[in-house]
Each structure stands twice: as structure tokens, then as C-alpha cells.
Amino acid sequence: MKDFHEKKYGMVIDLDKCTGCGSCMVACMSENNVPFKEDETKKRLSITWMKVYKFTNGKSFPETEVCYLPRPCMHCEGHGGHSPCVSVCPATATDYSTETGIVSQIYTRCFGCRYCMGACPYHARYFNWWDPVWPKGMEKQLSPNVSPRMRGIVEKCSFCYHRLQLAKEKAYSEGRREVRENEYQTSCTQGCPAGAITFGDLINPKHEVYKLKKDQNAFRLLERLGTNPKVYYISSREWVRRAGDNYLAHEKTGKKQNH
Amino acid sequence: MFPFNFEWIWDISHLVFMGGLWYALGIIGTGMGYCIIKTISDTAQGKGAHHDEHH
Amino acid sequence: MDSALIPVGVKRCSFPKFMLLLGAAGAVLAWGVFAMLLIWIKGLNQTNMNDYYGFAIWIWADLAVIAIGGGAFFSGFLKYIVGKDELKNIINYAVLLGFICYSSALLILAIDIGQPLRGWFIFWHANVHSMLTEVAFCLTCYFIVLTIEYLPLVLENRKLDKIPFFHNLTHNMHETMAVFAATGAFLSFFHQGSLGGVAGVLFGRPFAFREGVLIWPWTFFLFTWSAAAFGPCFTILATKILEKVTGKTLVKFNVIDLLARISGWMMLTYMIAKIADTAYWAFVLAPSKGFDVGFFYTNNEFYGWWILILELVICGIVPALILVTKKGRASKTALTTAVVLAVIGVCLNRWVMVLQVMAVPVMSFDTWATYCPSWQEVATTILPVAYAVILIAISYRYLPIFPQEAELNPIAPEEALADEQESTEETADVAGAEPAAQT
Known part of the structure; x- marks a missing residue:
């Protein structure tokens, strides 16, 4: 019974399709009531649950190639849930769910020590240096399903967990035990105009992500560290795949998948 | 911290960690308790009342 | 003016001069308190920390004061458990320094957390797998132990000691001190270690990550070892500073010599272990994660090979070698140089294990993170120093911190007599005033 319910929600992002437009970032901020400030010039103080990184192959024109890499929280499993x-x-303010594979953040439990931020190699965790303030009238567009966060605590991508809760409620009301693939999709997935992001249950053979993660060009960020993330990337370009991890000069770009 | 906290689990980690904590606190508490009780008893018996400064 | 409170047989500076010193340190303290209040009221946006640099100068200061405060637990361990009785002549000061260091560390933690009012969650909702939980528990418990160790010293003040209850309590606490010292050593082993574990368990940060035994990475043992080795050096250094300020010899050379010798051997063995750990990390562990060790020390504005050499050789091997040789300890200049280098060395180690860890990029397309503290951070980091000056000044003036002081600095008989008379008169005044106040 337990196995029947167990899920590992995850993402596959096709970097060949990503244009770096930033729609996923906007969709995420809007969906999750992510606060912003009047001055957002200092990017390391900006809260971006989903962040698009830009990097190049380091070659000069005309051989320069650019890659845009959207980075949500990786919802690492580590070994046995020890992400x-x-x-x-x-303070047990963040937890790994063995039922969904989602790493949660309990805002009312976090007391802002920021140890988790230091531990995350992806910089997917953000601190609320200020209290959130929305321009007058804009508070009316806030999502009622996501609690805004107060100053002094850490927040991060939740894989739009509230959408899973809503989908579960809907399924329950319809007498179903299972949530369908299209009933639970993250905001960034739906916001991507290029269709670069695919979301679903990584261990469910019926889900698209199950097939995509097996692509020969699929890789995960920093796999060698043992973080065991649940976000996969696909790129046909070898230099992009190589940028996904750290390699010694003589090492070949490797592929190691734990799922 | 206590077994009645909802996140408490009766596993080896909690037993070792919290066991160490309560053991240390127990020793500190017992030690101080002993000192205070003995001091009250000593003082009641009049000890230290007329000592001079070169004790 | 306050001579009735000053220990018998020793001389202190005039009261106005003392107040001048307190005033100067108090001004710095007030600056720090102002910054602290700003941070508590306005939040951590008063700092220059950011999402890449979530651990900053405070945490380094926190780790550094705990490391140098390690002299308290290790001296206590040597005196009460190992039985090095000569150390009774410096243990009071070591305890006072420990008390200052640990109270400062707790204050820093209270300033550092984003929601200070939720600080108790770390105890109540404890995650026993987190090194920080272990730190918080052991730190708090050990602070209680240090308070218990410092209390009898306070009660030994000339006036307080006249109260029978306090006199008896001091006596009884001295009798049971070995139990507290043993508990303190036990707690210190774990919290010093778990502070090392804080960085060592970060398997997402190849610069910090180390393998180890059970749940403890090697940094756990290295931190405990280094605190025990380098902590006494700070006790010696602080004694030297106080001797310089007061113009007196406060502790006999044989006591300093013993502590320096033990510290030296601890440092030497620690350095062997630390170099072995560094070599394994550099040649096996980091490369297994795809990192060439040179990467951690190049391509950035600040962190070069110099920091590794400074920590391991100049502020590690060199002071250790000075302190293990009789000649080195006998030379005043060499001894002072060694303890200064050692204190810098251990603080540098904590810096590397906190700030360099945050600076090194992990994702290949990421960049080195730079950070410069804001004035509020600097002020709150200096706050403990001002607090230390004040507490040491008050304790030194009114409490019998150094048992050998009177013997080493005999005062002229007439001075002693005048001092005694003044004190008796004041006592008589107070005694005489009491009935008047009652009527």
C-alpha cells in the first residue's frame, strides 16, 4: 500500500529548448507570493525560487555559445532523505517527504540560522532580509493558497506544493486516490513558453519525466557530490553537460544516475 | 527535546543525543542541588559565621 | 573609595583611573549595543550578508572565541582530572576568560538569527541529526558549567565572603568543582567538536566536507583538539596582556611554562593530524568530487595559497615547535611570539572553515562570492571585546583572580596597614549607618 502511494516528484528541463526568457521566474514569483523590493540591483539579495543562470562555453566569437539554465530547488534526496x-x-524546519520526494520548508518553524543556505550548493535557498511589502493595490493579486513569509526566515521553491494539495482535494472529492499527471503541474512548467520544463513523478512509468530522465543527454547538477537531486537537465551539447558538474582536466564528462 | 514534542521519535539518535543532554544536566543539577542544600545546612549550624579573611 | 572591596594584600590603581578605563570600554560597548539593537529592531538587512554569504563575520567570531575560550575547559581538565595542581594559579583567569568567551558566543548567536524570539526552537524542536543542535545544547550546558565555576570566584570578593551563606557556598562549590570540571570537559569535547562538524558535514561544499567516524567528520575531532591545544595559548596571552597593563607579574613562570609545554605538545600533534587531513582532502577527497585543490586557492581576489601556509606553517608548526622546546619557552620574546601566532592560527582556521567555505563556488558556472561586513557587523563583533575588557577589569580589581599576585607583588607594610584601616573604617561606617537607616 505504501509503495503504491510513494511518489518522487521531479523535473526535466530541456536546455536545448530554453531561451532564457525568464517566464518561469515570473510565473514562480507570482504564484508563490515571492516578495520583491524597490531596488533589486543587488542580485544576491533578491529572492528567486526559480533562477535562470547564463553561462557560455568560454570561447570567443564566432565560436561563442550561450546556455540558459533554470534552477529551481533540486529537492535533493541525498542518501535516505538526508539532503x-x-x-x-x-529546528526540524525543513523536511524530506518520503511520500512525495518534496523538500518542505516550515516558515513558522524556521528561526533564520541560515545553516541550510550554507549547506545548499545550488544556492536555491533564500533569506528574507526584509519584511515583504507589496506596492499599494498589488497585495490584492496575492495567491490565497500560499502564505507570505516574514522577515528573518528562509524560503525556497516548494514545487508548488499547494497545487498538489488542491489536486489531492479534487481527486478525493471525485472519489479517486491518485492525482493525474496533468492535475499537478508547477507554475514554472506551465509558464514556460518553449515547453522546456516537464514535471511529474520520476518513478511513475506513465509520466513523461520518467522517460525523459532516461535520455542519453540527461544529467543532474553536481551529481558527484551525492546530493541526489530530482531535477534533470537535457542538453545535446557536451560542454553544457560538462558544466553541470565539476571535472578534473583529464576526466571525461560522466553520467551517473541514481534513480 | 521532550518525548511529548510531536517530532520526538524513540530511535537510537534521540536516545543517545537526548540521553547525553539529560545526563549532563542531571549531573549539573544534582551537583548544584547538593552544594546549596549542604550550604543551607552548614549555615544553619553556624559554620562560616565568624571566619576571618585568611581562610 | 572602593578599597573595602579590593582583595587584601594587593594594590590597585586609583578609582578615577579605573573609571576612566571602564568609561572608554563602556563607550565602545555602547556603540556595539546600539548596533545590536539596530539589528534586532530592523533585522539582518543591517548587515552585508547575502544569500551567497549566509554565514559571515559573526559566525567566524563565534567559532574563534569558543576556540580561544577552550583554555577554560582544558585547564580545568588538566587541574581537576589529570591533577596538575600548579594550574590552580591560573585556572581562575582561564575560567573568567571562558565565561566571557562563551557568554559572547551566545550573544552573537542571539544577534545572528533572523528571528531571535524563536531561538528556543533549537531546543524545543531539536533535530538531533544537526551539528548545530549539538552545538546549541552543549554550548548552553557548558555556559551553565562556566557560570558555576565563575560564581565561587565572585563570592570570594572580600565583602561577599563575609556573608556566611556565600562563604559556605563557595567552600562547598570548591569541594565539588571536580564534578563540574569533568562535566565541562565532556560537554566541551562535544560542542567544540560539533562546531567543527558544522562545516565538515556539508557534503554539498567540497571545500569543507570531510569523511569521518560514525556521524562525526574528521573536523569534529580536529576542532576539539585544536581548541584544547590553542585555547591555553590565549589564556597565556591574556595573562601577558594583563601583566603588561598592570605592570605586575601575576603568575609564576613555572605555571606558564607548564601550560605552554602541554599546549605546545598538543599543538604539535594537532598539526600532524591537521596536515594529514589536509593532504587526504587535497589529494583524494576533493579530486573525487571533481575539484583540483588549486581551484580553492586561485582565481579569486583574496584566498590564495598564502592562507594555507599561514595557517599550517607560520601560525601552526612554528609556534608548536617554539613551545615544545625548553629554550623557546624560557625566552620571553619567543614565548610571546608563539602564543600570539598560535591565537592567530586557530582564529585563522575558524575563518577558513566558515568564510572561505562560503566564498568558494560549487557549481562550475558560478562565481566566487565576496563579502565585506557592514559597520553594524563590525560593531557587534567588537562588542564582546569591550565587554571582555570591562568584565576582566572589574573581576581583576575586586576578586582574588590570581592567587600568587600578593606573593609576587608585596606591598609596603604601611600601605597594607593604611589599606586595612580604610577598609575597617568603611565597614564601621556601614555598620553604623544601618541602625540609623532603620530608625
């Missing part, structure tokens, strides 16, 4: 951040949180 880098979950195992270090002193």
Missing part, C-alpha cells in the same frame, strides 16, 4: 539542507536544520 544537504534537511540534515543540518537544527
